Amino acid sequence: METALPGVQGFLYPNEIELQWSVLIVLYPFITGLVAGAFILASLERVFNVQAVKPTYRLALLTALAFLLVAPLPLQLHLGHPERSLEMYLTPHTSSAMAMFGFIYLWYLMAVLLLEIWLDYRKEIVLRAQSTPGMLGWIYKLMTLGSYNISPQSLEIDDKVGKFITVVGIPSAFLLHGYVGFIFGSIKANPWWSTPMMPIVFLFSAIVSGIAAVLLVYMLISFIQGRKTDMACLDTTARYLLYAFLIDFGLEMLDLIHRIYEADESFKTLDFMVHTQLYTSQVLLQIIFGTIVPIGLLALVQLISLSEAARKGIYVISGLLTLVGIFAMRWNVVIGGQLFSKSFLGYTTYKMEFATREGLLPTIILMLLPFAILWALVKLLPPWQDEAGHSHSS
Amino acid sequence: MSSRFKDQEHLIRMGVLLLAGIIVFFVLRGVMVPRDFGEYGHYRGGALEDNRARPAVYAGRKACEECHEEVVAARKGGRHAAVGCEACHGPLAKHASDPAAAKPGRPDAKTICLVCHLENVARPAKFPQVNPLDHGEGKACSDCHKPHQPKIS
Amino acid sequence: MTSKSDRREFLRKSSKFLLLSGAASVAYASVAEGQPEKAPNYRMHDHWWGMVIDIDLCIGCGNCVRADKAENGVPLGPKYFRTWVERYHIPPGDLQHPEKEELPVVDSENGGFDGFKEKYKKGDGSKNFFVPKLCNQCSHSPCTQVCPVGATFESPDGVVLVDREYCLGCRYCIHACPYGCRYLHPETETADKCSLCYHRIVRGLTTACCEACPTGARRLVDLKDPNDPVHEFLKMHKVHVLKPQMATGAKVYYNALDGSVR
Structure with missing residues (x-):
C-alpha cells in the first residue's frame, strides 16, 4: 500500500508511527539484568559455599553496584519531565508495575547491595580509615560511621548478618529483574510483550548476562593488574554460565514454540516482523550468535579437555557473544514490541539518532559509565586483599 | 552484655542511618505531595479543574x-x-x-459542499453524493441548492 | 477617580473572561433560562459520559478530526491525533477459507484530516466504509492502571483525563492503550489524549467532534442520565465496542461495526 510516510508499511494507528521507547529503554533492562545476574553469582559463593568462585565474590558485588547506580539514568534521560521523577516515590500508583519497581530498586540498592558490601568490607574500611591520609581517608572515615570496632566478635556478627542479607538478597535480585520483565509482560495491549513467561525469561537471561559480565571483568582486571587468573574459578563460573544459558534458551524456545503452535490473531504479524525487520537482531544476533554459538562453545569445554589458553579464549569469545546476544534480546523485546501496529495491519521502523538526548551517543556513554564507576570502586575497595596476588578475601 | 553491645554498635549506627533516611522520606513526602492529591482518587483533584479551564x-x-x-x-x-x-x-x-x-467568512460553495457530497465508494450508499464532472455543469452548488434548504422544490 | 479605574479594570477583566470562555457564557445564559443540571452547578457524580458512533452514518468528511485539532490544540501533522478516521476496504475473499483471507486494507492518510480521496472502484465486489476512532473512555482503563504516578485517571464522571502538570512523560500509558489513542505531546512532553472535550461537556456543550459532525454519526451520551436517548438506542441496535477481548470497559459504542475492524 502506498503511503506518504517514510518507514511506514501498511496501516498503523496514526499515533503509533513514532516509537515511544528508544534505545535507552533497551539499555535499562540490559543493565538491570547485569546487576541481578552479578549478584546472584556472588550469592552462590556465600549461601551455597561454592569455594571455586570465591575470587569473583567481591568483584561481582562491586560490578552489581556499579551497574545498579547507572540503571536509573537511561530512564531519567528518557522522561519528558525528569524533574518530576520523584513523584514515582511520592505518589506511587500501586496498580502500576513501573511505580512498584522504584521501591524494589531502592530496597535492593539500600537494604541489600550497599549493606552487604559494607559488612563485607568493614574491616578494610576501618583499617584504611586509620592509615589513609587526606580526602580519601575522610571517605573511609565516613564509611566507618564512626565505629572502629573490628574485634573478631564484631566481624563474626558481620558475617552472620551478611549471610542473612545474602539470603534475603537472592529473592530480591530475582524480584528486581523479574519485575522488569513484568513491566513488559503485563501490557495486555501488546501481544509481543504480554506473556507470563516474560519475567522468568528476563530473569534467566539476566543471570546469564551477569555471569558473563563478571567472567569478562574478572579476566580483564586480572589482565590489567598482571595477576594470574584462577583457572578453577573461571571453569566453574563458565559452567554456571552454561547451565543458566540452557535454562534460558529452553524458556525462550518454549515461548517461541507456544506462539507458533497457538498462532493466534497476532501471529502472522509478529512472524512477518521476525522474518524481516527483526531478522538480524533476533534470528542472527540473539538466537544464533548470541545463544547457540556460546552454548556450543561452553559445552565443548565440558566435553573435551582443552589447554588453559584455549579455554580462556573460549570464555572470552562466548562471554562477549553472550552479552551481545542478551543485548539483542532486550532490543528485540523493547524495539520489536513497537515496530508493529496494534491493529496487526502494518509496521513502522526505528531510526536511531546519534547525538540527541535519546540517541546512540548517550547510550554508549551510559554503557561505559558503569565501568568507570567500577574502576573507582575497585580502587576504593579492592576486591583482592594483598598486593601480590592470589590469596582469597573475607 | 556491654561488650556484645559494643560489637554490634556499628550495626546500630547503620540501622539509625537507614531509619533516618526513611523518616526523611516520609517528611519529604508530607511536604511535597500536592494538597489536593487523592481528593477523588489517586490523582490531583485540581487536574479536573485544569482540564475544565480550557476555553471552547x-x-x-x-x-x-x-x-x-x-x-x-x-x-x-x-x-x-x-x-x-x-x-x-x-x-x-x-x-x-x-x-x-x-x-x-462565507463558506465557498464550490468546495465546502463536496467535503461531504463528493462521490466516494466508502460513503454510505444512501448518502447523497455527486460527481461534479457529470453534475451541475460546473456551476457553484449554491446556484441551484440553497445550503440552508438544499432540496430543490 | 479610584472607582472609575476600578470600573475600567473590571470591564477589562470581564471582557477578557467573555473572550476566553465565550461559549461558556452562552451556556451559562441557557442555564439561566431553565436547564438547571447543566454548567455552573455541574455535579460530576450525576454523569457518566460515553459516545455512540454509527458507522452507517459516517461519510469520512474529516470534520471531526479538524474540529478536534482546532478545539484542543492537537499538533498538526500525521502523527498526533485525539480522534481520527480510518477507511476500510475489504476485497471479495475466499469465503470457504476465511483463515487465508487477505487482511482488510486500511488507510487513514493524515488521520482523515484532509478527507479521503477516492481510491477504490464501485462494483468491484469490495466492501468499503469509514470508522471514526477516539479514546474509548474505558471504565477499567489500562492506561490509568499503568500510570506510575497518578497523572492519568478516570474522573468521577467517567472521562479518562491527563494531568499535564503531573505527567512524567514516561509513555507507559501510550503502550498500554490497545487502541492507539495516546501520544506524547511534542510541546508539553506529556501524554495527551481525547478528553471528551471535558471543558465543553461540563458547560453543557457537546464535544467539538460531535458539534462538527454533519450527519450525527457520533453522539456524546450521558449513560447516567435516564432521559438520554442513548438507552433507547442501545436497546434497539446491535452495538459493539472495539477489541472487546481487551476487557477495558470501553464506553464508545459502535453501531454496524464490521468484524474486520481492529
Whole structure:
C-alpha cells in the first residue's frame, strides 16, 4: 500500500508511527539484568559455599553496584519531565508495575547491595580509615560511621548478618529483574510483550548476562593488574554460565514454540516482523550468535579437555557473544514490541539518532559509565586483599 | 552484655542511618505531595479543574441560534436542519462571545459542499453524493441548492 | 477617580473572561433560562459520559478530526491525533477459507484530516466504509492502571483525563492503550489524549467532534442520565465496542461495526 510516510508499511494507528521507547529503554533492562545476574553469582559463593568462585565474590558485588547506580539514568534521560521523577516515590500508583519497581530498586540498592558490601568490607574500611591520609581517608572515615570496632566478635556478627542479607538478597535480585520483565509482560495491549513467561525469561537471561559480565571483568582486571587468573574459578563460573544459558534458551524456545503452535490473531504479524525487520537482531544476533554459538562453545569445554589458553579464549569469545546476544534480546523485546501496529495491519521502523538526548551517543556513554564507576570502586575497595596476588578475601 | 553491645554498635549506627533516611522520606513526602492529591482518587483533584479551564473554540449551535433566528427559520424542516452551524461555518466561539471580534467568512460553495457530497465508494450508499464532472455543469452548488434548504422544490 | 479605574479594570477583566470562555457564557445564559443540571452547578457524580458512533452514518468528511485539532490544540501533522478516521476496504475473499483471507486494507492518510480521496472502484465486489476512532473512555482503563504516578485517571464522571502538570512523560500509558489513542505531546512532553472535550461537556456543550459532525454519526451520551436517548438506542441496535477481548470497559459504542475492524 502506498503511503506518504517514510518507514511506514501498511496501516498503523496514526499515533503509533513514532516509537515511544528508544534505545535507552533497551539499555535499562540490559543493565538491570547485569546487576541481578552479578549478584546472584556472588550469592552462590556465600549461601551455597561454592569455594571455586570465591575470587569473583567481591568483584561481582562491586560490578552489581556499579551497574545498579547507572540503571536509573537511561530512564531519567528518557522522561519528558525528569524533574518530576520523584513523584514515582511520592505518589506511587500501586496498580502500576513501573511505580512498584522504584521501591524494589531502592530496597535492593539500600537494604541489600550497599549493606552487604559494607559488612563485607568493614574491616578494610576501618583499617584504611586509620592509615589513609587526606580526602580519601575522610571517605573511609565516613564509611566507618564512626565505629572502629573490628574485634573478631564484631566481624563474626558481620558475617552472620551478611549471610542473612545474602539470603534475603537472592529473592530480591530475582524480584528486581523479574519485575522488569513484568513491566513488559503485563501490557495486555501488546501481544509481543504480554506473556507470563516474560519475567522468568528476563530473569534467566539476566543471570546469564551477569555471569558473563563478571567472567569478562574478572579476566580483564586480572589482565590489567598482571595477576594470574584462577583457572578453577573461571571453569566453574563458565559452567554456571552454561547451565543458566540452557535454562534460558529452553524458556525462550518454549515461548517461541507456544506462539507458533497457538498462532493466534497476532501471529502472522509478529512472524512477518521476525522474518524481516527483526531478522538480524533476533534470528542472527540473539538466537544464533548470541545463544547457540556460546552454548556450543561452553559445552565443548565440558566435553573435551582443552589447554588453559584455549579455554580462556573460549570464555572470552562466548562471554562477549553472550552479552551481545542478551543485548539483542532486550532490543528485540523493547524495539520489536513497537515496530508493529496494534491493529496487526502494518509496521513502522526505528531510526536511531546519534547525538540527541535519546540517541546512540548517550547510550554508549551510559554503557561505559558503569565501568568507570567500577574502576573507582575497585580502587576504593579492592576486591583482592594483598598486593601480590592470589590469596582469597573475607 | 556491654561488650556484645559494643560489637554490634556499628550495626546500630547503620540501622539509625537507614531509619533516618526513611523518616526523611516520609517528611519529604508530607511536604511535597500536592494538597489536593487523592481528593477523588489517586490523582490531583485540581487536574479536573485544569482540564475544565480550557476555553471552547466551537460555540455550539445553541449559541448561534440565539441570535440568528432567521437562519433557524430558513433551515426548519430541511435536509440540513440537523447539521450543526459550525460544521460548515467553522469554529466561532469568539464570534459568539463578541460578534464584532470575529466575523465568520462565507463558506465557498464550490468546495465546502463536496467535503461531504463528493462521490466516494466508502460513503454510505444512501448518502447523497455527486460527481461534479457529470453534475451541475460546473456551476457553484449554491446556484441551484440553497445550503440552508438544499432540496430543490 | 479610584472607582472609575476600578470600573475600567473590571470591564477589562470581564471582557477578557467573555473572550476566553465565550461559549461558556452562552451556556451559562441557557442555564439561566431553565436547564438547571447543566454548567455552573455541574455535579460530576450525576454523569457518566460515553459516545455512540454509527458507522452507517459516517461519510469520512474529516470534520471531526479538524474540529478536534482546532478545539484542543492537537499538533498538526500525521502523527498526533485525539480522534481520527480510518477507511476500510475489504476485497471479495475466499469465503470457504476465511483463515487465508487477505487482511482488510486500511488507510487513514493524515488521520482523515484532509478527507479521503477516492481510491477504490464501485462494483468491484469490495466492501468499503469509514470508522471514526477516539479514546474509548474505558471504565477499567489500562492506561490509568499503568500510570506510575497518578497523572492519568478516570474522573468521577467517567472521562479518562491527563494531568499535564503531573505527567512524567514516561509513555507507559501510550503502550498500554490497545487502541492507539495516546501520544506524547511534542510541546508539553506529556501524554495527551481525547478528553471528551471535558471543558465543553461540563458547560453543557457537546464535544467539538460531535458539534462538527454533519450527519450525527457520533453522539456524546450521558449513560447516567435516564432521559438520554442513548438507552433507547442501545436497546434497539446491535452495538459493539472495539477489541472487546481487551476487557477495558470501553464506553464508545459502535453501531454496524464490521468484524474486520481492529
